[in-house]
Amino acid sequence: MDTGTLPDLGFDWNEVIELIQTKGVDLAINVAVALLIFYVGKLVVGLIVRALHKLMQRQEVDKTLETFICNLVRMVLLVVVAIAAIGALGIETTSFIAIFGAAGLAVGLALQGSLSNFASGVLIVLFRPYRVGDFVEAAGISGVVEQVQILTTVLKTGDNKQITVPNGQIMDSIITNYSANETRRVDMVVGVSYDDDLDKVRATIQDLVAAEERILDEPACTIAVSELADSSVNFVVRPWVKTPDYWGVMFDLTEAIKKRFDKEGISFPFPQRDVHVYKTD
Numbered sequence: 001m002d003t004g005t006l007p008d009l010g011f012d013w014n015e016v017i018e019l020i021q022t023k024g025v026d027l028a029i030n031v032a033v034a035l036l037i038f039y040v041g042k043l044v045v046g047l048i049v050r051a052l053h054k055l056m057q058r059q060e061v062d063k064t065l066e067t068f069i070c071n072l073v074r075m076v077l078l079v080v081v082a083i084a085a086i087g088a089l090g091i092e093t094t095s096f097i098a099i100f101g102a103a104g105l106a107v108g109l110a111l112q113g114s115l116s117n118f119a120s121g122v123l124i125v126l127f128r129p130y131r132v133g134d135f136v137e138a139a140g141i142s143g144v145v146e147q148v149q150i151l152t153t154v155l156k157t158g159d160n161k162q163i164t165v166p167n168g169q170i171m172d173s174i175i176t177n178y179s180a181n182e183t184r185r186v187d188m189v190v191g192v193s194y195d196d197d198l199d200k201v202r203a204t205i206q207d208l209v210a211a212e213e214r215i216l217d218e219p220a221c222t223i224a225v226s227e228l229a230d231s232s233v234n235f236v237v238r239p240w241v242k243t244p245d246y247w248g249v250m251f252d253l254t255e256a257i258k259k260r261f262d263k264e265g266i267s268f269p270f271p272q273r274d275v276h277v278y279k280t281d
Contacts, residue, residue: 030088053066130175212249223236
């Protein structure tokens, strides 16, 4: 370049031009390397996320959790790739890492309740104390599980109300899953009068249990005297049924016992108390 036309500012223009050319070449190389790192990094991140998708699908992980985790992993890895690309430009990345760390800490403190619910949601999906369609009791709520989301579980109650419960509260409470096993035992207590024939009562209940097709043969139904109460002799009746038949058998057998006892002359005693009156002068 002809430096004769440049103004005389007291320094050598040739040195300035040479410095610009040298630094320009270095900058161009750094930019090219940074772009290459970012491009290759994106490809690697895509491969990792796709592999994670396939792994979670093979493990039959909940779809909502699968999508959330894969998006989270993609975001974190892209941040790492971006920092590596910035470092290739010759820019000090320590300050960037410190900024990201401080921001992550602030977000974590602000959302610690949500993070607890998220962690609980992950545990629910991994350990599966319940699934969609199960009837459960958790955090003081009973209902059928409709959705297992990242932060909450959606339950539908017996009277058709939709209740959304934070996963953290569920994992901190006792979870009762009434649908987990194929069979359940129906526990009933039947009270009869002290004047009734206990053998007749037992035989009548056995006939009713045998006539109910939904009651399983194995395990055998337990029919036994459990208590000599204040006003009645109490029998326990404990048939086994398939889980979906539980409430149907409970209601129908209760009605059948009442009708059959009325027919057989077996009484259901009311709570009673003997009152003795003494006449004094």
